[in-house]
Amino acid sequence: MIKLDISMALFFYLFFSVVFILIAWSFFDLGTKLKTFSSDERYIWHCSICAHTYVDSKGEEISTCPRCGSYNQKKKAESASVKV
Numbered sequence: 001m002i003k004l005d006i007s008m009a010l011f012f013y014l015f016f017s018v019v020f021i022l023i024a025w026s027f028f029d030l031g032t033k034l035k036t037f038s039s040d041e042r043y044i045w046h047c048s049i050c051a052h053t054y055v056d057s058k059g060e061e062i063s064t065c066p067r068c069g070s071y072n073q074k075k076k077a078e079s080a081s082v083k084v
C-alpha cells in the first residue's frame, strides 16, 4: 500500500479536481458563449434621441431607452423616436 499523509492526499484531490473542471469547461462552454453573444444583433438597440446603445432581450418592434425613456422602433430606415 502506498503511504500518503493527509495533506498530500488533499493536494492531489484538489489539483485533479481543478484540472478536470478546467478541461471540461474549455471543452464544452468556452467558445459557445462568446459566439452567441456577438451574433445576437437583433437585441442591440440604438436610441435616436440620446445616441445610447443598449441591450433589450425582448426582441419586440418598439423598445424603451433606459437612459432617456423615449421609444425606439426596430427598423433603421424609419427610426422615429417619440419623446414621452
Ligand SMILES: [Zn+2]
Residues within 6 Å of the ligand: 047, 048, 049, 050, 051, 052, 065, 066, 067, 068, 069, 070
Ligand atoms: Zn435614449
